[in-house]
Amino acid sequence: MLDLKNILYAAVVGDALGVPVEFAKRDTYYVDKMIGNGTWEKAPGSWSDDTSFTLPLMENLVEHGNYEQLMQKFEDYMFRNKYTPDGQAFGIGQGCAKSIRNWSINHYPALECGDPSVYANGNGALMRLAPLAIHLRNVEQTKYRLELTRNHTCLTHRHPRSVMASFIYLEILHFLLNGENLTEILQKLPDHLKNNLQNYPEELNEFKKFSAIFQHGFKQTNREDIKSTGYVVDTLHACLWCVLNTDSIDEAILLAVNLGDDTDTVASITASLASCLHQNDCVNPEWVGQLRNKKLLDKIIDQFVEMEIKNSD
Template sequence: MQAAQLRQFIYAGIVGDAFGVPVEFKARGTYQVTQMTGNGTWDQPRGSWSDDSAMTLALIDNLTTDGNYADLFEKFQAYMMWGAYTPRDVMFDIGKTCAHAIRNRFINQLPPTACGDASEFANGNGALMRLAPLAVVLQAEPDLTTRLQVTADYTKLTHRHPRAILGSYLYLECLHAMLNGASLAEALVQVSASLSLTLRHAPDVLAEWSYYAPYLTPTIGTWSVDQIKSTAYVVDTFGAALWCTAKAQSIREAIVLAANLGGDTDTIATIAASWTAIRYPLQAVPAEWQAELLNHELLNKLIEPFVTKYADK
């Protein structure tokens, strides 16, 4: 990925997040948003991003500096306790499962990949929301087994149930296929085939396949919005973000679609915007929305070294 494209990929997710923050948890059909707004659900200024982007930025920082999983947890703790990686040094949102994992690490002293909750009732989207940059790092890795192991480990930091792990596999493997030239439709077919075969060696993960299978169709973009659920449940978030990506003809449209679904709008918009930026690599994030993000100094400080390190030379 060229530097400009990589930069837009990262910014797309952050813009999507900030766009969705003010309308998070609102009921679908009770509002309509077409431009960046402020206040709303969390009473934050326009251009504020949430835990989605803060934890993504922590991952970017860790990948840039070759940090390990323990180092990443230090960054997650800095976010939760002191507002690191936020636009105003204020942490206003963190998921219960992510917070529990951070406490597992620093209070219970668990190994990093044992900190995530393995309960079926802890299948939120708190891992899926932050993993997009990992697809860039793994783009040149040809071995599927290696990619899946890395993806699983990063997911398990906060979410250890096989359903959450499978969601991360599907998302990052679709991004991997698209980064290597596949269309969205081709990626869905390729990933379904490769994972269903490879995961025979991981029956606990394969057993979760039926939860995602309905969404893994190249025609998902033709579905009615009434067929899409937009909760923080990882399967719903995956399906909603994929629907926005398949339906949208631009990054702008994907963000607007996601933000107007109601429910977990910031996370769905984050993932949909990131995914759509890969689908349309020559498109730019709407300049006026990117300009409205807060704390460009912090964003540049974290994003530019990552771009320098991982963009195609």
């Protein structure tokens, strides 16, 4: 049986392992356990905005909330420190922060809050969307999955490149969650997306930015050629490379954390991919036990998992 809790906790673990070394230069450190201090001077097990944006999404899905209600939850995080490990929001990216200000201060409709600029293609949408893939795992209508993926992305990132990144990521997760082989998924995904994105010409035009992922031999790309920045194209490349070059969830997370730069987000997304791929593996329970504010994590994750199990019955 699919262990949804393991998938969701793996992402939080990846986030927390990466927090102390976020923005650090590659190979100036090595992480193989939960540590503290570092970049943000936080206690070991502290998770960042990656998880703090993911928790409201799960909660909103449980509550059958709309996009406006989800933006309210994002505002509660940024301005009122909800959904945090220790009562303090930190590390919020510029794109996400701008979108929340657009909703809270400028009163934009939720689906127009994301920045449409080509210079606003950070990974702040990608980092929170794994629960949406879980929620849609039994939905066979591809176009419906793509519509919800686009809408949830546009809350914070509206450029077609960011939307295409979400399309690729969530469709990969969808097929992994349904037991398919990652190599085979990558082989079929270009045609799958092109056949289902006829109504999204701008997004489809951005597909070429991600073409390296689908090339034969991508797995063999040299580590020095893998960029682990917050740019959404770099992030997706790095995460898939980490998963392709490891055989377990923990291995994939540590490979990602030690790439440097945007360590928390790259490790969190990598963890989601790896845990959906290696469904018989479990993320290190010691790391899970070291996570801060476990009470909040347990509450939201348990409610989400309970709903998903009920919906599958």
